[in-house]
Amino acid sequence: MNNPTDIILLSLKVALTATLLMLPLGVFLGWLFSRKRFFGKSLFDGLVNVPLVLPPVVTGYFLLIVLGPNGVVGKWLQDWLGISLAFNWKAAVLAAGIVSLPLLVRAVHVAVDAVDPKLEEAARMLRASEWQIFFAITLPLSANGVIAGGVLAFGRALGEFGATIIFASNIPGKTQTIPLAIFTYINQPDGEAKAQTLVLVSIVLAYLSILLNEFLLRRIRYAPSSSN
């Protein structure tokens, strides 16, 4: 049996990797949905958001049939690139990432909505390219949403269970994160004490992420809604 430290470290590694991996994508999608109009936008928006309301087990199942060893994309990745995305820690990252992405996208979407497009026009008249406008104006002014979304996504990734157990399975030392370990211990006759330790750790980690969120938000001094 694994010791709790390894389980906690694996959990943190999975959740952190998933968050960092999804952060650029989530910021891009949030901006895209807020600022751009394109064909199939609502369909795409729905697709990104569907894991939010779908039972995570179903999301895991879809991941398995697409990216699993016999999946459409998974088989191709295995045969041509030698990459296996199921039943390892990368699978846990992907499961956690896909499930937490909508939280990030929604937070960024709302935050970018609140950035006055008139400021972007002003930047355009000051010779800033569209990239520079995004990084110098839009992103800093929606930083609160990005931070809140990132912390929320991290918390969600840390607690991911359903999609992970289907797509990454419950392999101690490899894919067994805190929620999976708690589930396992509770089903063992003598596991209750171990489960309780991890429950406590979960509470501490959750509390720490909220503190981190507050700390980061306090560092943004300006009022993002004022444009004059």
Add this chain to the structure above:
Amino acid sequence: MLHLRATKTLPNFRLEVGVEIQPAFTALFGPSGAGKTTTLNLIAGLDSPSNGEIHLDGKILFSKKDHVNLAPQQRDVGYIFQESRLFPHLSVKANLEFGLKRTPLKHRKFKFDEIVQATGVLEFLQRRPDSLSGGEKQRAALARALLASPDYLLLDEPLAALDLSARLSFLKFLRDIHRKFQLPILYVSHDLSNVLNFADAVVILKDGKSSGYGPPYALLDKMAAPPLVSREDIPNIFEVTVAAHQSNGVTVAATGDLKFLLPHLTSAIGEKLLLNIPAAEIILAVEEPKNLSASNILSGVITDIRYLGERVLVEVQAGKKFTVEIVPATVERLSLRSGKPVFLIIKATSFRRLG
């Protein structure tokens, strides 16, 4: 020169502008809804015309025919919006540097210190925009736009948010900037007295069409025609009747009991004319002047004194209501107040004929 021939068709509005604007301090004047802001946006590249072409000093900014539509960033046009649109997360200094650092070195026309000094923003460079007053924000926005070294500056009613005296001092300041840096300016204005006092030329926009371009006084009758402004808003407009042509080359025109002596006019006796005297061209005296070259001396009584920033408008009842523009120091020097008898001195050449 700004060559502007463009149409923009919207579901319930059609804009059609056709004008060649000489490099000067030009006012774009018209009632609200006439398409003034849209016109600026077309020049800036924030909006695209449905058809036509826009050139600036030979550079093609837009041409439907040649499929040219330069991005706003490539037009070398500066824009000061209705609101200052300073970036709230940056200090005033960082706002000023935003355009400057993105302007290629060889294209830079102004030095940072020079603009900071000319716009008077030095004292609040380190502050955040939300702590500035309306006037300070406008000056910071102006400094920011200038530092991006535009070839042309657009201003969209930057004055709407300011009170009248702040508005006038900003306009005066803007005119100084225009003269100092030889920067052509096109600014949107609702206020006819601003147009008359500050602009070298005016473009009239009415119902989505450009319907006149020229020096403000030459277009005064056009601007004064309803529904643009009511005639009462323009000071010193008099409808007179030609009374006599004297042998010394002076034409006498009468309105009520008043008689004006004007340079010789070809108009027939009995003909009605519309005359205007710019408020700044009337001289005020507290004693009856003698041995002057000016031909018109009227006696009257001050009825009102209004302070507008660096100007003072004195209303005088002298048979008709006259408005005289003076500087604040004069009020004190001559101890002017309501009810005081004064004399108005008007040179024959100060009269402008409107129609």
